[in-house]
Every structure is written in C-alpha cells, then in structure tokens.
Amino acid sequence: MLYLLLFVAGAIAWMISTVAAGGAAMLLIPILGLSVSAQSVAPVITVASLMANPSRTFVFWQYIHWPVIVRLLPGSILGAIIGAYAFTQVPAFYLQFILGIFLLSTLWQYRFGKRKRSFPMPSWAFFPLGICVAFVSGIVGGAGPVMNPFFLNHGLEKEQLVATKAFNSLALQSTKLLSYLGLGAMSWEMGLSGLLIGAGGIVGVFWARNHLERIDNERFRQYALYLMPIGGVLLIAKAFASL
Template identity: 35%
Template sequence: MQLFLVLLGAFVVFILSTLTGGGASLLLMPLVAVVVGVKAVAPVMAISIGMSSTSKVALFWKHIDWNLFLWLFPSTIIGSILGARLFASLSSDYLQILIGLLLVSTVLQFKKPSKPRFKVKAWHFAPMGLIVAFLSGLIGGVGPLMNSAYLNYGISKESLLGTRSANAILLHITKIISYAYFGYVTGEVLKYGILIGVTSMVAVYFGKLILAKISELFFRQIVVASMVLSGILMLWKNWDTIESII
C-alpha cells in the first residue's frame, strides 16, 4: 500500500512538475522517505528524476537551447560530484533553509511575470549551474531554483523544459555514478528509483498534453508560484532547525 501511494503521488507530482518547470524532488521527498528512509531519498530521486528528464528531452528535443546546455555542461558535472562527495559528511539543514528563502523571494522578482526585472545572459548559467549542481548533489534536490534564471533569459515554456531536462540528465547521471561509487546505491534504491522513474515518464507525457493548452504568460505565473510553494515546503520541512535558530 505504501508503494502504491508513492507511485500515485509520483504520477501526480511529475505531471505538476512538467507544468511548473520542475520541483518534483521537493514534493516527492517526504513520500519517498517514508518507504526507503531519509538517507536513501537522494539516490532514489536521482534515478527517478533522471528517467523523467529523459522522457522530457525526447518530447521537447527540438526546443532545447544547446548553447545554454554547453554553458552548463562542465559546471554541472563538477558541482554534482563535489556535492555527492560531501553528501554523507555535512548537515544540509541550513542549506535547505537558505534555498527555501531564495525560492520564496522569487515572488519579489516577478511582480509582473511577463516583464522580468533583469536580463540573464547565457554565460551566467555556468557559475549558477555549478552552485545548483553542488547543492543538488549535497541535499538530493533543490527544486526549481534556476527557473527564474531561465525565465529572465527569455526562453519559451517548451525550451525551458527541454533545456532544463537535458541538463538534468547530465546532473542526475553524474550524481548516480557518484552515489554508487560512495556506496549509497543499493538494490532497494535501484528498485524504487526505477519504479518511480517509469511512473514519472508516463506522467510527463500527460503533462505535455496539458502544457500545450496553456499560454506563455500563465506558464510563467505557475512557474513562479511553484518556486514559492517549493520554498515554503522546504522551510516547513526544516522548521525544527529554524525554531532552534530563533
């Protein structure tokens, strides 16, 4: 029954993730943790999100911005390896709180979602990608943290999903290899990762059908809303740590 609920939750979450440009990891982590334990969440999510990203790349291939992908390529590999290396040795609570605050603050950047306040250039994605990949390797997922950069770069909804997913494949493959090297990928992790991954690939297809029916403006609005919601969820998950600080 627990597995069924996780797979049902994964199906819904990955449809929403397709419509909002990401964030599946933050929404699904609590469910996965119940089944496999907190320490196995990061490698399970790396496998499942890597599989869902593969289906998004296949569906949005012609919309991928390969120039952005090339800027992200080296920093994604380096950052994810470093993050996975420190996965077992550092407490991630404070990092998750910081990321949560950054995500919530996104609402201030997009008072008018159709008119971003600053312009992001392609080369900016290299340092941003390094930081985000490192954090993703360290804590398992950072939600749609870079979506504001993609929106401010000025790409379409299909291009955002395709480019982000192409980079996500690289990110999660690197993380999976790193987690396996450091001994975090067990038979149980593979089983749940693949089951959730297959479910996510089906969900992405249905998400694409819905995506075609919404406007660019509405897409920007729900992306920003999902970033704020992801930030609130991350802060809520670490509320005990926040209370200890206060």
C-alpha cells in the same frame, strides 16, 4: 500499497513539474519522508529523475536551447560530483533553509507575476549557476525550481525552458548516480523506490505534454512562479524536520 503510492506520487509530481518547469523532487519530499529515511531521499530522487527525465527530453527535444546547454552542462557535471561527495560529509539543513528562503522570495522578485524579469541573466553566468545548483542538488536531492528565475530572466519560455532543463538534468543525475554508487551511498532498496517513482514520472510527462502545448506563455509563467514558493516551503519544512 507502498509501491503503488510511490508510482502514483511520481506520476503526479512529474505531471505538475512538466507544466510548471520543475519541482518534482520537492513535491516528492513529503511522500519520501514517510517511506524512506532522510539520508535516502537524495539517492532515491536521483534514480527517479534519471528514469523520468529521458522521456521529458525525448518529448521536447526540438525545443532544447543549445547555447545555454553548452555553458550550463559542464558546470552541472562538476557541481554534481562535488555535491555527491558533500552529501556524505555535510549536513543539508543550512542549504535547504537558504534555498527555501530564496524560492519564497521569488514572489516579491517578480511582484507576484507583474514583472517579466527580476534581474539580468547573461549567457556566461550559466556555467557557475550549473556548479552551484548541481552541488546543492547532490546534497538535498533536487533543486530544479532554483533555476527557473535564471532561465526566465534569460528569456526562455514554456517548452524551451522545460526541454533545456530536462536535458541538463539528465547529465546531472547520471553524474550524481555514478558518484553515489562510487561513494557507497546507494542501496538496492533506494534504487527500487527510485525506479517505481521514475516509472510513474514517465506517465506523468506524457499526461502533461498536451496541456503544456495548449497554454500560453503567461499561464506558463504563472505556474512556474507559484510553484517556486511552494518548493521553498517544502525545503524549509524538510530542513527543520531533519534537526
């Protein structure tokens, strides 16, 4: 029963996150909180993402925005290594709480969808952004929606945003997994849970593909903007649950 629950949860989380530009990890936090220990969440989500994101990358390959990848990817790899090490050393509470507040604030930043951009996002800033977000992801398991305001403010929309994030996440999660294994922070039970969620995630990506292609940019932005505060609430709840 637990295995079926993990598979279905993965399918639903990746279906929603495909049409709303990320957030699968945060949507899975309540389910994982019931089925695995708090210390296992980050490695389990890493394995699941490493299974599901290649399908998302494959489906939307033609939309990848390579100028952003060139700057974002090196920072993401560096941040993932540092974050995976910090995972074994640093309590996640403060990072989860701060990120949760940031995600909640996006509703006000975008004036509840009335503003298209809330701050300028130059190309050079994607390198430090990659370091910061990957570092946080290494500790708390996932921070995908945190990137959404930066991508939206740079001008990426719909498939382009989803594809670029998926390709970057593939490299980020691979680096995290190798780092967790090297640091002895991964067990076969974590790996199995991650594989089941990831298998469901592959199904969810293909379910979501047609819907994403049908909706317009305005509807996509609404999905993305309203998922961010939901992720914020889940992160804050997880932070206090870990105390």
